[in-house]
Amino acid sequence: MEIIKAEKIAYDYIKHDEEGNVEGKIRAIEELDISIKQGEFVAILGHNGSGKSTLAKHMNAILSPTEGTLWVDGKDTSEEELIWDIRQTAGMVFQNPDNQIIGQVVEEDVGFGPENMGVPTQEIWDRVEESLKAVGMYEFRKHSPNKLSGGQKQRVSIAGVIAMHPKCIVLDEPTAMLDPVGRKEVIRVIRALNQVENVTIILITHYMDEAIYADRIYVMDEGKIELQGTPKEVFSQVEKLQSLRLDVPQVTLLAYELKKEGFSIPDGIIFEKEFVEELKKHSILT
């Protein structure tokens, strides 16, 4: 069964004037269908204002569609009594770790979610331990979150979500504020959760280089899915992506530029290794 499924969903942001009357509507999502299977790693790309974050907020019932239906693990997100269930199934990680961490001590922060769910005390501690180990932050369990680096804080945020045992984690630009090593740490943790624990990952990002590890990519524009496919398929369309205010990974762009100069390199090179292999095959050392 799909963990996330949307049929013809639309979402309107309603604008009110000072008296609270409806002044206008902005349609952020339009006639959108998606289907994500349990255990998939899906990346969502799109320019600012394309509707990515609005879609993400539908996946854990922060928003529910104005039209159409979205199901999380078979549960309709517009049914109010299912909201807490849905939020345990699909956890969410946001851009700024400082807005998500509330505990004075790392382990306390991670335990907050399960405690809120009414998990028995001993099990909370087990979950905290297991979650912190999964993100490689166990040795920091007694630290104050304030003293951690951005990447470490973001990993604590992820641990806080994992401790609720979600089947699915939605990450909305989790690396936007991080330095290069912090970014790598977070991506490594996400991939491990996906591969080892079979957690479904939905990663929204503006860094094309982070999307190459996904099983599938959705590209959004004006509230719709404009492109979808494997990273190879999507990143083969360099000009199309550029016209959508996006980009391709650096190695893909270099390969594309060389192809224009007459090198025989196939489209959709996304890994450095592939690029080097192709150059070896098709060129001679002078």
Added chain:
Amino acid sequence: MSIAVKHVNHIYGKDTKLSVQALVDIDLEITDGEFIGIIGHTGSGKSTLIQELNGLLKPSSGVVFYNGEDISGKSFDRKKLHSKVGLVFQYPEHQLFEVDVLSDVAFGPKNLGLSKDEAKERAKEALKKVGIPEEYYNQSPFDLSGGEKRRVAIAGVLAMQPEVLILDEPTAGLDPKGRDEILDQVKKLKEDTKMTVILVSHSMEDIAKYVDRIIVMNKGNIVYDDVPKKIFENYKELEEIGLSAPKVTYIMNHLAKEGFPVETNATTIKEAKEEILKKISKNRK
């Protein structure tokens, strides 16, 4: 010479248990018209340093000179310094507050004591510089897209007509096109006005593409200060302090390791492409 930093130390919470030394004996000279990048992992001291440069923070010891004058000196006009060294903070759009775009940008110059009309003129000029069209002047800044809001916020600093513009992570959270637009705009501005620009960024690709000189910070120290090509030759050392080189630098190193006779110091796609075209033949099919 425009800015000189001499033996500057900065300690937060001095003489308390929680004291943290954010800057350690920093010496630095910044000449008029430079385009400088500052890189360093979270907590390396970048933000403290840039706040010292425009007098928002006062060094615990040491001196910052602006055009030869000690900015902590009693006779020095610090308010003027804030306008001469313009600082655009991270997520500057969070600081927008006025009812329309033009008033928001005019707020700074009005505060400097300019008349309403003069302030509006300055604001229009600044908005033009960041590529915000006239139709937007009377709109609420909150109705703009993320990239536009950010450009309005930058215009707010430009309207003070700074001689030095410092941007802290100006592209965080923007889509790839938005990133290029902002940085292209800054580059053009720098070329047109000859102002000094200091760019703090976590994107090694952006840094490599735009700046002429990179300052690398770690634990409150300046560990490297050189041209981009030289800096990124040390990519292994950079990784140890939370940084990296641009992706293409890794690609070129990988090619060299596989026996391709390429120089490995390319830092942009353009340079990598030129080097490959020069050194690798595409004859064989």
